[in-house]
Amino acid sequence: MRKNELTIIREIRERFSFPEILGVGIGDDAAVLNFKKSALITTDLMIENVHFDLSYTSFYHLGFKIVSVNVSDIYAMGGEFKSFLFSVGIPEIISENDFKDLFDGIDDALKYYEGYLIGGDISRSERVVLGGVAVGETDMPVLRKGAEAGDMIFITSFLGLSSAGLNLLRSFSDNEKKYIKSIKDFMNCKVSETEGINEILERHLMPRIRKTDKFKHIAKAMMDISDGLLIDLHRLCEESGVGAEIYLDRIPIHHAVMKIAEYLKIDPMKLILSGGEDYELLVISDKKEAEDYGLIHIGRIIEDKFIYLIDPLKGKIPAKPEGWQHF
Amino acid sequence: MRKNELTIIREIRERFSFPEILGVGIGDDAAVLNFKKSALITTDLMIENVHFDLSYTSFYHLGFKIVSVNVSDIYAMGGEFKSFLFSVGIPEIISENDFKDLFDGIDDALKYYEGYLIGGDISRSERVVLGGVAVGETDMPVLRKGAEAGDMIFITSFLGLSSAGLNLLRSFSDNEKKYIKSIKDFMNCKVSETEGINEILERHLMPRIRKTDKFKHIAKAMMDISDGLLIDLHRLCEESGVGAEIYLDRIPIHHAVMKIAEYLKIDPMKLILSGGEDYELLVISDKKEAEDYGLIHIGRIIEDKFIYLIDPLKGKIPAKPEGWQHF
Numbered sequence: 294m295r296k297n298e299l300t301i302i303r304e305i306r307e308r309f310s311f312p313e314i315l316g317v318g319i320g321d322d323a324a325v326l327n328f329k330k331s332a333l334i335t336t337d338l339m340i341e342n343v344h345f346d347l348s349y350t351s352f353y354h355l356g357f358k359i360v361s362v363n364v365s366d367i368y369a370m371g372g373e374f375k376s377f378l379f380s381v382g383i384p385e386i387i388s389e390n391d392f393k394d395l396f397d398g399i400d401d402a403l404k405y406y407e408g409y410l411i412g413g414d415i416s417r418s419e420r421v422v423l424g425g426v427a428v429g430e431t432d433m434p435v436l437r438k439g440a441e442a443g444d445m446i447f448i449t450s451f452l453g454l455s456s457a458g459l460n461l462l463r464s465f466s467d468n469e470k471k472y473i474k475s476i477k478d479f480m481n482c483k484v485s486e487t488e489g490i491n492e493i494l495e496r497h498l499m500p501r502i503r504k505t506d507k508f509k510h511i512a513k514a515m516m517d518i519s520d521g522l523l524i525d526l527h528r529l530c531e532e533s534g535v536g537a538e539i540y541l542d543r544i545p546i547h548h549a550v551m552k553i554a555e556y557l558k559i560d561p562m563k564l565i566l567s568g569g570e571d572y573e574l575l576v577i578s579d580k581k582e583a584e585d586y587g588l589i590h591i592g593r594i595i596e597d598k599f600i601y602l603i604d605p606l607k608g609k610i611p612a613k614p615e616g617w618q619h620f
Numbered sequence: 621m622r623k624n625e626l627t628i629i630r631e632i633r634e635r636f637s638f639p640e641i642l643g644v645g646i647g648d649d650a651a652v653l654n655f656k657k658s659a660l661i662t663t664d665l666m667i668e669n670v671h672f673d674l675s676y677t678s679f680y681h682l683g684f685k686i687v688s689v690n691v692s693d694i695y696a697m698g699g700e701f702k703s704f705l706f707s708v709g710i711p712e713i714i715s716e717n718d719f720k721d722l723f724d725g726i727d728d729a730l731k732y733y734e735g736y737l738i739g740g741d742i743s744r745s746e747r748v749v750l751g752g753v754a755v756g757e758t759d760m761p762v763l764r765k766g767a768e769a770g771d772m773i774f775i776t777s778f779l780g781l782s783s784a785g786l787n788l789l790r791s792f793s794d795n796e797k798k799y800i801k802s803i804k805d806f807m808n809c810k811v812s813e814t815e816g817i818n819e820i821l822e823r824h825l826m827p828r829i830r831k832t833d834k835f836k837h838i839a840k841a842m843m844d845i846s847d848g849l850l851i852d853l854h855r856l857c858e859e860s861g862v863g864a865e866i867y868l869d870r871i872p873i874h875h876a877v878m879k880i881a882e883y884l885k886i887d888p889m890k891l892i893l894s895g896g897e898d899y900e901l902l903v904i905s906d907k908k909e910a911e912d913y914g915l916i917h918i919g920r921i922i923e924d925k926f927i928y929l930i931d932p933l934k935g936k937i938p939a940k941p942e943g944w945q946h947f
Contacts, residue, residue: 299855299941316658317763320859322696322843323662323754325761328655331643334738335650336663336753338707340745369649380665380751411661418667424707424751426663427650434652436644516649528626532647614626 294389301415305396309403309410311376316411318376324411326376326428333429335366341420349462349470350498352391353477355423356398357499362519363427364406365502365572369517370436371509372429376411377403379425382418398499401477405501435505439514440533440577442596447576447588449503451547452522453561456568458497461490461553473498489549500572508586514577521567525575527600527614533577536599539566539592539612566602567615621716628742632723636730636737638703643738645703651738653703653755660756662693668747676789676797677825679718680804682750683725684826689846690754691733692829692899696844697763698836699756703738704730706752709745725826728804732828762832766841767860767904769923774903774915776830778874779849780888783895785824788817788880800825816876827899835913841904848894852902854927854941860904863926866893866919866939893929894942 296304302319311318317325326332339345339359360377367374379399383392403410414424462473469484476482479495495501502517509515514533518525522539530537544565554561576588584590592603600612623631629646638645644652653659666672666686687704694701706726710719730737741751789800796811803809806822822828829844836842841860845852849866857864871892881888903915911917919930927939 299851317761321761321764322693323660323699323756325697325758326659326661328659332653332655332659333650334653334661334705334753334755336705336707336739336751337741338709338743338749338751340709340743340749342746343709343744366649370652372650378661378663378753380663382665382667382670382749412663414664416665416667417670418749419669419747420745422665422667422709422745422749424663424665426661426705426753428661429650431652434644434648437648524626 294385294387294392296389298415308396308400311409311411315409318409318411324378328430330430330432331434333367333370333372333431333434334426335363336424336426337362337366339423341422347421349465349473351474352394353398354498356395357402359423359425360399360402360406361500361502361572363425365517365519367427367429368502368505369515369574370429370431370434371505371512371515372431372434374406374408374427374429376409376428377425378411379413381413382416382422384419384421385417435509435512435515437514437516437529437532440529440535440594441513442535442594444513444577444579444594445583445590446537446539446592446594447578447583447590448518449574449576449588451545451550452518452571452573453550453564453568454493454496454547455500455570456564457550457553458493460557460559461493462497464557487549487552489547493549493553497570500570502572503574505574508576508583508588511578511580511583512576513579516575518571518573518575520569521615523566523600523612524614529575529577530598530600534598536595536597537592538595538601538603540603542605543591545589621712621714621719623716625742635723635727638736638738645736645738646740651705655757657757657759658761660694660697660699660758660761661753662690663751663753664689664693666750668749674748676792676800678801679721680725681825683722684729686750686752687726687729687733688827688829688899690752692844692846694754694756695829695832696842696901697758697761698832698839698842699758699761701733701735701754701756703736703755704752705738706740708740709743709749711746711748712744762836762839762842764841764843764856764859767856767862767921768840769862769921771840771904771906771921772910772917773853773864773866773919773921774905774910774917775845775849776901776903776915778872778877779845779898779900780877780891780895781820781823781874782827782897783891784877784880785820787884787886788820789824791884814876814879816874820876820880824897827897829899830901832901835903835910835915838905838907838910839903840906843902845898845900845902847896848942850893850927850939851941856902856904857925857927861925863922863924864919865922865928865930867930869932870918872916
């Protein structure tokens with residue numbers, strides 16, 4: 294890229310305006326915001342060759358996803374997403390086009406989630422590094438703490454899609470990977486005849502996070518499933534000082550996850566229980582009407598501080614908190 | 621490092637507690653904060669081999685510095701620093717000791733600046749990547765915008781120390797570099813007879829940011845000098861729609877910067893005008909009493925939108941906005 298930093302920042306700033314009445318956005322030492330409710334702040338990194346592979350991930354996908362993974366943490370607190378700070382480390386050899394795609398992805402994600410870009414940092418780096426900070430607000434945060442024995446455990450949708458997508462992407466030919474990189478709208482992606490493959494690829498490459506407005510009032514505890522159902526449930530239980538039972542036969546299995554698991558010879562339950570990056574929600578509630586909001590009842594909170602899988606054939610099996618762990 | 625992520629996060633959390641009355645800190649999807657004044661948020665990355673070199677930088681220095689560089693942006697807005705989020709990408713081969721040093725540095729910096737660690741993210745990475753988010757508050761932010769023709773330009777202290785330190789560190793032998801890595805308290809560092817070398821090395825490796833409480837009320841515009849005096853003054857002038865004249869003979873030259881420049885055959889004025897990472901402040905004021913607060917008067921704001929250096933011998937020279945630019 295031949296542009297200098299002053300030009301780059303000027304262009305970003307012209308593109309991402311922030312209404313003066315809300316505070317101060319890009320262009321000063323720090324952003325200035327005024328909160329009427331409690332503020333929510335979260336940060337997540339995405340690092341090349343750890344969180345993503347540029348052979349099948351476009352810069353547009355990356356831009357969209359770095360917003361999504363951070364927004365997910367705001368929604369998981371029952372919050373409204375308001376604004377975003379974006380830090381990026383990129384190799385000098387990046388093209389102006391890739392750089393534009395990255396900010397197109399951020400722009401589209403911010404439009405989707407209705408938030409503003411208010412700051413960030415730009416730097417050289419050997420590998421691509423993306424750092425996001427999402428800022429939100431709420432008058433009643435829903436914490437991980439709050440689950441009690443007897444409460445029901447819900448999830449918001451199918452799980453395992455993202456990690457099925459990841460496994461599938463890795464199995465693709467160079468030409469298929471190249472094709473995937475060109476896609477922004479996965480609804481028209483023609484990579485396979487199998488129904489639902491689009492959804493799975495999109496879930497991995499540019500997840501769209503579910504709002505929690507409709508059901509957050511019935512949640513006693515909530516968190517997003519970013520590292521895998523078992524490990525994230527373990528974290529929620531640890532915060533609440535409880536344990537859990539998961540009814541394996543109640544967990545819905547997505548048609549395409551099953552197909553991909555068969556095709557790649559992976560246990561589909563491993564994708565569902567321990568595959569990360571689904572960004573669906575784990576919702577703990579004592580209200581039966583949770584199901585009216587589309588929440589799926591998959592288990593219950595118990596006093597005993599362990600997590601058990603209840604298999605209709607094998608009975609009660611202690612589960613290890615498996616999932617995406619960095620160390 | 622053999623510890624798993626759950627253990628690492630548990631240990632960090634036990635170490636960095638956050639008073640419940642202030643909100644929710646580490647351990648949930650997002651931190652929860654309550655602001656009485658306007659909130660300030662900023663983020664800065666530090667990337668191995670771009671911002672630092674592990675041959676002479678210890679993990680302790682890195683921990684301290686990632687807090688400092690972010691706090692600098694809060695102080696530069698006239699804000700009070702309150703809390704910090706820390707993201708880190710580190711190679712798997714990092715030792716538990718290095719990891720502990722990193723958090724010792726963060727802990728000491730947070731004690732120094734009186735703030736709390738309230739969240740973050742931890743991940744594997746080929747190279748060390750540090751991402752900081754500083755959160756502060758103020759009831760009257762001092763922006764870059766606000767300078768008017770006729771105002772005086774002040775700096776808070778000597779400049780060029782950090783980049784003199786950087787150049788010196790690069791010239792060190794392996795043994796000297798190793799020794800530098802072992803130092804936490806630079807006042808007792810014995811690497812050279814030259815007075816002030818300690819200060820210069822400390823300024824580069826673990827800068828301590830100056831509070832702005834005493835003089836922020838007289839500032840019409842303010843920013844930190846992180847990329848170099850000329851480029852940062854250019855940014856401030858651009859925001860304010862003005863230009864500037866710098867009186868070269870008014871800029872104080874630090875004894876050790878002069879010595880190092882001589883020794884390494886670098887132009888000392890290049891270090892002072894364009895060396896980055898000093899984290900001193902650029903303060904614009906129309907109040908003569910600014911000097912009573914120790915501020916150093918080095919120039920004036922003009923209508924003409926360029927920056928000129930006024931050299932007592934050569935006269936008025938147009939200056940290019942030079943400094944640390946990533947692209």
